[in-house]
Amino acid sequence: MPGPIQSLERAAAILRLLAGGERRFGLSEVATTLGLAKGTAHGILRTLHQEGFVEQDPKSGKYQLGAELLRLSSSYLDVHELRARALVWADDLARGTGESVRIGVLHKGGVLVIHHVFRPDDSRQVLEIGAMLPLHSTAWGKVLLAFDPAARAELDETDAVAFTARTITDAAAMDAQSVTVRERGWAGDVEESVLGLAGIAAPIRDRRGTPVGAVGISGAVERIVADGAPRPALVAAVRDAARAVSRDLGASFPY
Structure with a gap:
């Protein structure tokens, strides 16, 4: 089994140092504190700076955590808060509609499924947490596009x-x-990704009214669709669930 990569370990140590301090650190301070050669510390800091993970004060030349690292941290917390807030409502939606429920967020040009509740029957189903759904052909993706x-x-x-x-x-x-x-x-989709399947989804918003994801149901066309359109009762159930999760995230209505 390959061992750890030393340069990554050193970069992680620098980030931890900057995260734990109440002030900016100069190059010499970083090198001395972590026992690194000044040239090594400078090379790592320069790379982290280029990637936005650290920032350098133009006057003092000292370093602090950068906006990109904070953005990634915020994204991590947002996704996990979204999932935690949505658990109960997703279960209720699955029980109320009899269909499987997915919660998805925008990720690398698609919809990342962060929570999946099985259809409440005895059929064989596959857990889809971590799966990617297309943006253009699924109800979840259409919500995010809109x-x-x-x-x-x-x-x-x-x-x-x-x-x-x-x-x-x-x-x-x-x-x-x-x-x-x-x-x-x-949004709805009828056999746009998979023949025989249809879906309905609605947006989830945070306390700022910003769309942070989508919640929806999917199932056989004959159960989801009537007279060529998604069944109104199912649409209402999905929208109610989306509003409930949004309220738990601090959203106020109207947005």
Whole structure:
């Protein structure tokens, strides 16, 4: 089994040092405190600075934690808070609708499933926590595209793949669809990713009213859809769950 990478260990030690201090540290202080050669410490700090993990005061030349590291930390906490706040409501939604429930967040051009509740029956199912869902062809992705500008920007960097004959891949059509999703407050997909399956999702917002994820249900088309559209009772249940999670995150209504 390979051993630890020394340069990464040293970078981690520098970050811990900066995180634990109440002041900025100069190059010599970092090197002396951690027992590193000044050249080694400087090289690591320069790399961390380039990546945004540390910042250097232009006057004193001393270092402190950077915004990128704080952003990653905030993202980690937000995702875990979202999951913790949503657990009960996701269970209730699965019981109330009889369908499986997923909660997803924007991640690397797709929707990362951070929580999954099985359909409450005896059928064999696969846990999908950690799975990635497409942005353009799932209800969760459509919600993020409609309410989160970052999602639309990330989709522009990838090619929208047609999974079925019903998948929308045209950019103008997707933008028009997003307008509709914003107007009604929820998104649906009918056999756009997988034949025979449909989904409904609604946005989850934080205390600032910012969209931080989506919650929704998926299941067989015949259970989710009636007369060519998602069943109103299921749409209402999904939207109620999204509002409940949002309230627990501190969101106020109207946004």
